[in-house]
Amino acid sequence: MKRYVAQGYDLPFLKNAATGGDKKWSIKEKLLLGLTPGQYLAQFVRNPFNWLFLLIFMAGLPILIGRFYYGLGWATHGSYDYPWGLFLGWGLFVMVPLSASGFMLGTTVEVFGRDDFKPIERLALLNGLLGYLFAVIFLQVDLGQPWRLIYPMFVSLGPAAVLFLVAWHVATYLSVQVAELLPALAEWGNWPGLKKFIRSMILGLTISGIILSTLHQGALGALFTYAPGKVHPLWYSAPFQWFYFFCSSIFAGLSMLIVVSTLCKRFLSWRCDRRFLDNLDQQTMGLAKGAVLALVTYLAIKIIAIAHAENWGYLVTGWGAYYLLEISVGVLVPIVLYTKALRNNLPGLARFAALITVFGIALNRINTALVAFNWNLYQEIPHWREVIISITVYTLYIVTYRFILYRLPILYQIKVKS
Amino acid sequence: MKNLLDRRKFLKGGLASGVLASVLGTGKKASAEHSFEGYPDSMGVLVDLSKCIGCRTCEAACNKEQELPAPDKPFDDMSVFDEIRHGQKRRTSEKAYTVVNRYDVPGHDGPVFRKFQCNHCNEPGCLSSCFVNAYTKTPEGAVIYNEKVCVGCRTCMIACPFYVPAYQYSSPINPVIKKCKMCYDTRLKFGRPPACVEACPQEVMTFGKRRDLIKLGHERIQGNPGKYIDHIYGEKEVGGTAWMYLSSVPFSEVGFNTELGDQPIINYVKEFLTVVPMVLTIWPALFTGFHLLARRKENQKTTTPSDRNA
Numbered sequence: 001m002k003r004y005v006a007q008g009y010d011l012p013f014l015k016n017a018a019t020g021g022d023k024k025w026s027i028k029e030k031l032l033l034g035l036t037p038g039q040y041l042a043q044f045v046r047n048p049f050n051w052l053f054l055l056i057f058m059a060g061l062p063i064l065i066g067r068f069y070y071g072l073g074w075a076t077h078g079s080y081d082y083p084w085g086l087f088l089g090w091g092l093f094v095m096v097p098l099s100a101s102g103f104m105l106g107t108t109v110e111v112f113g114r115d116d117f118k119p120i121e122r123l124a125l126l127n128g129l130l131g132y133l134f135a136v137i138f139l140q141v142d143l144g145q146p147w148r149l150i151y152p153m154f155v156s157l158g159p160a161a162v163l164f165l166v167a168w169h170v171a172t173y174l175s176v177q178v179a180e181l182l183p184a185l186a187e188w189g190n191w192p193g194l195k196k197f198i199r200s201m202i203l204g205l206t207i208s209g210i211i212l213s214t215l216h217q218g219a220l221g222a223l224f225t226y227a228p229g230k231v232h233p234l235w236y237s238a239p240f241q242w243f244y245f246f247c248s249s250i251f252a253g254l255s256m257l258i259v260v261s262t263l264c265k266r267f268l269s270w271r272c273d274r275r276f277l278d279n280l281d282q283q284t285m286g287l288a289k290g291a292v293l294a295l296v297t298y299l300a301i302k303i304i305a306i307a308h309a310e311n312w313g314y315l316v317t318g319w320g321a322y323y324l325l326e327i328s329v330g331v332l333v334p335i336v337l338y339t340k341a342l343r344n345n346l347p348g349l350a351r352f353a354a355l356i357t358v359f360g361i362a363l364n365r366i367n368t369a370l371v372a373f374n375w376n377l378y379q380e381i382p383h384w385r386e387v388i389i390s391i392t393v394y395t396l397y398i399v400t401y402r403f404i405l406y407r408l409p410i411l412y413q414i415k416v417k418s
Numbered sequence: 419m420k421n422l423l424d425r426r427k428f429l430k431g432g433l434a435s436g437v438l439a440s441v442l443g444t445g446k447k448a449s450a451e452h453s454f455e456g457y458p459d460s461m462g463v464l465v466d467l468s469k470c471i472g473c474r475t476c477e478a479a480c481n482k483e484q485e486l487p488a489p490d491k492p493f494d495d496m497s498v499f500d501e502i503r504h505g506q507k508r509r510t511s512e513k514a515y516t517v518v519n520r521y522d523v524p525g526h527d528g529p530v531f532r533k534f535q536c537n538h539c540n541e542p543g544c545l546s547s548c549f550v551n552a553y554t555k556t557p558e559g560a561v562i563y564n565e566k567v568c569v570g571c572r573t574c575m576i577a578c579p580f581y582v583p584a585y586q587y588s589s590p591i592n593p594v595i596k597k598c599k600m601c602y603d604t605r606l607k608f609g610r611p612p613a614c615v616e617a618c619p620q621e622v623m624t625f626g627k628r629r630d631l632i633k634l635g636h637e638r639i640q641g642n643p644g645k646y647i648d649h650i651y652g653e654k655e656v657g658g659t660a661w662m663y664l665s666s667v668p669f670s671e672v673g674f675n676t677e678l679g680d681q682p683i684i685n686y687v688k689e690f691l692t693v694v695p696m697v698l699t700i701w702p703a704l705f706t707g708f709h710l711l712a713r714r715k716e717n718q719k720t721t722t723p724s725d726r727n728a
Contacts, residue, residue: 073587080509080584083572111705113712144570144585144593151550156567158551162687163573165694167549203709211701215694222690226547226577226683229675238686242693378504 030188033406053395060392063385064141072144075385082380084142084369086390091138093365095131096170096220097245098358100253102128102177103206103213104290110206117286119279122184122410123264124257126401129177131256132170134397141393162222169216176209187414188407214246221245224368232372233311234323240305247301250294252361254287255334258354264411271405273412281347288350291357292338299331319375326367330360456540460559461606462628462660463615464635465533467672468645469622472499472520472531479617480516480535483601487513507673510535512584512596516614521672530665532672533622535614536561536582536598537652538660543683544574544583552595558607559628559660560600568594579656579678600660628660635664657682 032040044050067075076085105124108114140146152158152167179198186195198205221241224231228238237244264272265280306312314320337353340346370380405411478493480486491498499520501508507519516535523530538561545553550567553574563583570593575583586593601612610616611625624631635650651669652662655678663669670676 069590071588071590071593076587078572078585078587080511080575081504081506081581083575083585107705111709111712113709142571144572145568146570148550148567148569151567151569156550156552156564158549160684160691161547161549161573162690163547163571164549203706207702207705207709210705211697214697214701218690218693222687223573223576225686225690226543226573228679228683228686229579229677230576239689242690377506 030407053399056392056395060388060395064389064392067141067385067389072142075383075389077380077383077386079380081374081377082370084373085380086370086382086386087138087142089366089369090362090390091142091393092135093220093369094362095135095138097217097249097252097361097365098256099128099131099135100213100217100249101125101257102132102180102253103173103209104250104253105257106180106206106209108290110202111210116279117283119276120257120261120283120287122181123261124253125177125180126184126404126408126410127257127260128253129174129181130397130401130404132174132177134393134400136170136174137396138390138393141389162219162226166216166219166223169212169219173209173212173216176205176212179205180209181408184408184410187409213249217249218242218246221368224373227373229376230374231368232314232319232323232375233309234306234314234319235368235372237305237309239308240301243301244298244305247294247298248361248364251291251298251334251357254291254294255354255357255361258284258287258291258351259358262351262354264405268402268405268411271411275413276411284347284350285342285345288338288342288353291354292335292342295331295335295338295357299327299335302327302331319372322367322371326360326363329356330363334360456628456658457555457557457559458629460540460557460628460660461625462538462559462631462662463612464624464626464631464650464662464664466622466624466638466664467530467532468664468666469620470518470531470533471620472496472518472529473619474498474518475617475619476533476614476623477514477516477518479613480598481514483604483613484515484599486515489514510582510584510597512586515596515598519673521667523667523671526667530667530672532663532674533614534673535661536600537580538598538600539656539682540658540660541656541682541684543577543579543656546682546684546687547573547577549573556602556606558600558602560602560606561660562599562602563595563597565594570594577683579675579683628658628662631662635662638664651676654680656680657685 035043063075072078076087078085101124105117105121108117109121140149143149148155152164153171158164180202182198183195186192186198219242221244224236225238225241228236261280261284265277269277306315315324334353334357337349337356341349341353370382374380474493474496477489481489481493498508508517510517516533518531518533520529520531538555538559540555542553542555542561544563545555545561549571550569552564552568554562554564556562570585572583572585574595575581575585583595583597585595600606601610605612611623615623615625624634626634632650632653635653639646639648639650645666647665647668649669650662650664651674652659657680663674665672665674668676
């Protein structure tokens with residue numbers, strides 16, 4: 001695509017935006033970015049990432065199908081002792097906090113009235129929506145009988161269970177996020193009525209988003225409170241577990257947004273408009289500020305929880321060393337880097353800090369769900385098919401993400417005549 | 419005019435989220451506050467480990483009663499006691515709802531055998547964690563499971579402190595949880611003891627009302643000074659279980675987890691469950707309040723950012 005832009009090629013919407021025109025876009029402009037099928041194919045073939053993705057799909061899709069044909073036992077190391085593996089450890093427990101950006105930025109812009117974050121709001125919402133959507137897809141891969149997913153909603157209700165809350169809230173929140181992004185779809189499809197309708201209830205949507213997010217982010221942590229003694233005490237806290245997960249989802253979502261926006265700037269600059277690109281450094285610093293506050297809060301509550309349960313003794317064991325490593329990499333280093341970036345106004349350093357933070361949050365969730373789980377039994381290593389399926393589904397996520405960023409007005413604005 | 423409009427919008431938004439919250443809020447409530455002592459007349463089994471000789475008759479009886487697939491090794495093959503997987507002794511599975519393991523306890527004359535199956539908790543972790551309500555604690559004392567509604571999330575396996583529920587990972591079409599049901603539908607419902615209890619040649623197990631069994635257990639401990647550890651495992655563990663154990667060696671030496679505590683599993687989750695209604699009720703008001711504060715400042719200024727309502 002970059003080459004077409006360099007050749008001065010007319011991108012759909014861009015020209016339109018410049019003239020403020022109101023002509024209807026054709027299917028070609030909507031889906032093929034205004035290229036002819038031949039041109040589209042040419043740019044598709046030229047992009048090395050497409051070849052990588054193709055390779056992953058060719059290897060991964062047969063195994064993914066095999067999981068449904070031969071069962072979970074064939075694809076995973078799920079066992080009586082380790083019921084959960086990578087599909088949930090990575091797909092649910094890591095994807096969901098990294099998708100907290102939607103409600104964070106929704107709150108910032110719509111509730112706190114920080115309009116200066118508007119250029120990045122839609123990317124945050126999209127990041128949230130897709131993260132949740134694919135967390136559900138990961139869940140579907142993991143469930144023994146995925147076709148019964150709606151059972152907790154309509155067939156047989158267990159309302160006192162934490163997972164019941166997660167199921168309901170994720171389902172509701174998904175619809176909220178779809179609604180929050182409908183304006184982008186409405187602009188793309190040129191349906192002004194739809195946009196107006198959503199705008200009229202955006203505050204209600206955003207606030208329900210905050211409630212649902214607080215609760216289901218926390219609930220994912222609370223799922224582990226069912227397993228006292230199974231999860232290592234340093235990763236377990238009945239009173240604080242939900243807050244660990246909620247609080248860390250704040251900096252996880254913000255950091256993920258920094259990472260994604262950096263990728264967009266690097267690889268999709270042709271699709272970004274000046275409004276997005278020119279504001280990005282300043283917005284990155286704003287997000288970094290939020291992230292570092294949440295990080296400090298998280299660190300404090302971690303220390304309080306250790307004191308509360310008098311777990312100091314565990315810190316000098318091997319598990320303690322590993323715990324301290326996780327805290328250092330995932331919390332302390334990001335705090336130092338973010339602070340340095342903020343004090344000296346170094347967006348590049350903030351982006352690096354964000355990357356470390358994302359890595360740190362993944363480490364924490366994997367540790368809670370898999371590594372520190374059954375700490376007094378034995379360590380389970382995921383099956384190679386489990387790894388391949390996880391990579392395949394994640395690639396599907398990236399491809400979907402990119403497909404939408406190419407087209408909908410997420411990174412750029414369509415000027416509509418009002 | 420602008421101001422009025424905004425306020426109306428704000429009220430509408432607040433109301434909508436409030437309604438949404440209250441709709442979603444129904445249900446995830448209450449379980450928080452009461453404490454359940456178990457059904458008064460529920461049945462149980464007292465297992466006296468000191469009597470068990472490890473003949474595996476109970477395993478065979480269970481296999482027959484529950485119509486389970488044939489075992490990998492016949493029930494008279496005692497080499498199974500030496501099996502170790504992942505550093506663990508044999509455990510219950512989708513093909514075996516109960517297993518007996520042998521333990522060589524230092525200082526004890528001869529091996530000690532321990533029968534193991536679902537303990538049928540008074541307040542089961544599996545039951546409280548299940549989001550489709552597949553588990554039921556019957557008044558007779560059994561914890562039974564309805565495979566018709568199971569989605570296969572396997573949270574019950576996470577929540578069971580005894581690692582009992584066994585999932586059929588090998589089945590692609592209809593994988594379900596398999597575990598001991600205390601012979602509920604074939605025996606317990608009609609007041610009869612489970613198959614394993616009846617089959618035991620050594621009378622290791624006593625079937626009766628849980629209340630009476632606790633009394634019996636303590637009498638046995640007192641009546642034989644020095645013979646038993648002064649503890650009935652399961653009387654209080656995780657809120658009490660229907661299956662309880664007497665042992666002449668420390669429980670930790672024969673595969674029991676002695677660090678479970680007396681709290682039922684649901685108590686660890688209550689801390690979060692009490693947060694739920696608070697967030698549902700406080701958040702809408704709090705954040706609409708924030709919104710009002712943030713926008714008020716702006717309304718006083720005469721300029722409106724062009725981005726607004728874009």
